[in-house]
Amino acid sequence: MARAIHLSIENVRTGRGGPFGAVIVKGGEIIAEGVNCVTARNDPTAHAEVIAIREACRKLGAFELIRCEIYTSCEPCPMCLGAIYWARPHHVYFGNTAADAADAGFDDSHIYDEIPKAHSERKIPMTQMMHDEALEGFRTWKKQVNKVPY
Numbered sequence: 001m002a003r004a005i006h007l008s009i010e011n012v013r014t015g016r017g018g019p020f021g022a023v024i025v026k027g028g029e030i031i032a033e034g035v036n037c038v039t040a041r042n043d044p045t046a047h048a049e050v051i052a053i054r055e056a057c058r059k060l061g062a063f064e065l066i067r068c069e070i071y072t073s074c075e076p077c078p079m080c081l082g083a084i085y086w087a088r089p090h091h092v093y094f095g096n097t098a099a100d101a102a103d104a105g106f107d108d109s110h111i112y113d114e115i116p117k118a119h120s121e122r123k124i125p126m127t128q129m130m131h132d133e134a135l136e137g138f139r140t141w142k143k144q145v146n147k148v149p150y
């Protein structure tokens with residue numbers, strides 16, 4: 001955790017991005033690190049946890065972080081939480097809370113508020129279309145013999 005916190009502080013001090021750092025550990029050894037690079041990369045998905053997950057998966061040659069732990073300087077946002085669940089680490093440890101992040105200007109509560117709303121009532125309206133045609137992708141997947149389930 002100390003390393004994740006250090007990364008978050010250094011990221012701010014160097015002017016590269018926001019105050020977020022993440023470290024992925026396997027067997028007591030750091031295998032990947034990440035810092036917030038949203039503004040440096042003009043990429044809204046470049047959060048510390050996502051960057052660390054991508055690097056760890058690349059190094060491990062796997063899309064799951066089995067027997068890994070994630071240490072992150074802050075409670076994961078909704079996007080990072082989703083990425084963490086897809087990566088399936090053993091445990092997540094965090095320093096700051098979502099409330100601490102909101103107090104610093106990084107408030108994710110509006111995303112949680114949007115989830116239960118009907119698609120058409122969201123701040124960014126969402127409209128389903130071509131449902132029958134889109135289902136063909138899932139029908140093809142179900143029939144695929146050599147697929148890698150995840």
